[in-house]
Amino acid sequence: MPVIQFQLNGATVAVDTDPDQTLLDVLRSRLGITSPHFGCGAGECGACRVVVDDHAMASCDMPMWSVADKTVVTVEGLGTAEQPHPLQRAFISEQAMQCGYCVSGILASAAALLKRNPSPTEAEVRAALDRNLCRCGSHNRMVRAVLRAASEMSSS
Amino acid sequence: MSMAPPAPNLPVSLAANPRLSSWVKFTVEGRVAISPGKVEIGQGIVTALAQIAADELDIEIGRIDMIRASTATSPNEGVTSGSLSIQHSGRALRHVCADVRQRFLHAASERLGIDAGLLDVADGTISGPGNVRTSYWELSGDVSLDHDAVAGTVAKSAIARSMAGQSIQRVDIPDKVFARPRFIHDHALSGLLHGRVLRPDVSGARLIALDEGAARAVSGLIAVVRDGGFAGVVAESEVAAEAALKALRKGATWSAGQPLPNEGDLAGFLRSQPVETTVVDTRIAAAPAQATHSLRRQYTRPYIAHASIAPSCAMAQWNSDRVHVWTHSQGVYLLRADLSIVLKLPVENIVVEHMEGAGCYGHNAADDVALDAVLLARAAGGLPVRVQWTRHDEMCHAPFGAAMAIEIAADLDADNEIVGWHHAIWSNGHAARPGRATQPALLAASEIANPYPRMISTNPPAANGGGGDRNSVPLYDFPAWTITSHRLLTMPVRTSALRTLGAQGNVFAIESLLDEIAALRGEDPIAFRLRHLRDERAKDVLRTAARRAGWRPQKQSGIGHGVGFARYKNTGAYCAAIAEIEGTGDDIRVRRLTLAVDVGEAINPDGVINQIEGGAIQATSWVLKERVRFDLERITSTSWTDYPILTFSEVPAVDVEIIQRPEVEPVGAGEAAHGPVTAAIANAVFDCLGVRVRDLPMTRDRIIAAMELTS
């Protein structure tokens, strides 16, 4: 099997893998990265989203060959309890979830949004999160959290 | 003759599990373990319970470790459902912690030689005059909690509580934003193998032959498991398990299925089946008034999927004739009871331990997948096996919320005042949970060799809020009524508990018809409701929602407003909702929901708001979009594309006001909003478009059909 190399949360990783295996599966079963979650396996729910070269992408239908030499960021690479990303801080401040299973994917979409658009409008936040489903109905809190993070980032 | 005052009762959960040590333990220095029998399902219960314990024990909440429910250690509190967790677990813990605090005060009093009444507790340190001090931990050797709780323990008064009523941050959220594994899906057991189960596409089909050859050739395969009509694979990795399952599917031969009803005529189906009929309630008018005419309306709601964002998952590990199960079931003891029947093993041989799953809105496939894991793990040579359902399985094999047809006939007098009310429900039962019957409710139990029959769902008794009949008895002061429930005795589509059981459908029907009658009378719909309510808390939520929404907003073209109200189960939380919708042609969009809610004492107000917001948004999704689709052979809505739910851009603004009543026992909030929001949207649609849509979901097609009917 070929070795595929990519950047993961700031470090270079090389995995010996079937090139058709999905990024989600490699992250979860090989690299101990559990934040991207399996929800549908079909690119429809966003639970598995990660940031690939600054774009939020579903990792459940992304074959490993397409990840070669790319930069992948998951929630594990966003920040830590000691040094949280403004989005993580904002999701805590707004208590922006119920079960939270969808949250990693939403953080990935939001992180990618803020990268390309540091001061989005509410409608832009919603549009950026439209491919993430939340069954618990925590949407509005999450939108508030993303806006809070954006304003915090722009004022710092 | 004097009568002794009745002995005060223990809270129900405590009466069933009176041993103090099963609830509270002082573990290492400075820590307290609190062990409720209810489980976190995304509703924030663990935090609210920690608040209650912190208050009664007088310790900082940060010292509390909330222990996940397990049949090995936890009190048996049945199932986490029905918005009862605060009522059951909260009351029990309040009582237990007050009792424990008293015991420690006595021990401290003895040790320090100071009257207990002079001692005080602050963050676990017990102190008294003269600067003497000790602590729970210092005394924990002296105080045994292996005693049963006694009735009559007095907890703190509302005013003396400092944590309850505070919107403290939830204890589980940091893990979830910092990607620390917390979900069962993320839990890495050592040596973990992966299983997948083969299920038919055609509803009710049974596996009759299986060629295992191709599956056995898959690299990484550990075992193919076959037990009658139950078949699955165990493999080293998920990828291998999925590949093996795919191969196994090709080798499967299925029997013919059992036909499904015509989805296009659910009411016709529901109203033509054999039923068990119950008269839920009757009221006979003291002075019967003469009805001059009657309005008869039929309302329907479809089957609704739980559709958790995560597919159901479980792990199981055998050690000779004992098995350990990790599950996100809502009831660890109930699941254990069913496993015990299927496995023909005493319950002592089975440990069922809870781990968090994704949000759960009732009886989904959590229990089913646990049995799947247990059956597959038998072939794993003592290694643990993790089974995860596919999205497809989740959307077609898990139980659904039951479809309902509801007919109300309102007898009206010459002024269109209500003089009689006849409410009839046709629906499958709304509960087929495990652990309640002599036969198991788990899916695989109906597939194995010597299968158990599929359990036809029933309804919980009226004392527990009923099922299909939940919220069917009006809270309004009509002079006379008859409420009848027809429970289907056939069940071609599997149903069980989904958030609110029948309440969403019944409240939709009642509140829609009330709106219609108010409109006939030319009376403001809120004024009309207030005139028929006797309960001040009910009136308060209506008035509060009205004030907050600026009722009645000026009529603008293309905008509509509607109201809905209910007290969940007629005994739980009060909730009033006002919807603002925008209608363009035959398309509608819900712009804003304004809600007022009264749960009595709101232990964590932000938690209550979160639950109400979530309920309101989920209900909006049900109303606008959701409907399990099927043809005569199979469920066809098996993906998010075929079963769409509300997206971020479609979600309305939700504004919630809580009426805080610290002196009133708290009740749950998770199911309070669904009925009122459903009705409020329906009534807003009429206000906006002039049509009454009586069939859910209110899709464009349905609105067009209703318009055609009107014109």
Ligand code: FES
């Ligand atoms: S799991 Fe990848 S989009 Fe649903």
Ligand code: FES
């Ligand atoms: S918080 Fe549960 S699915 Fe989003």
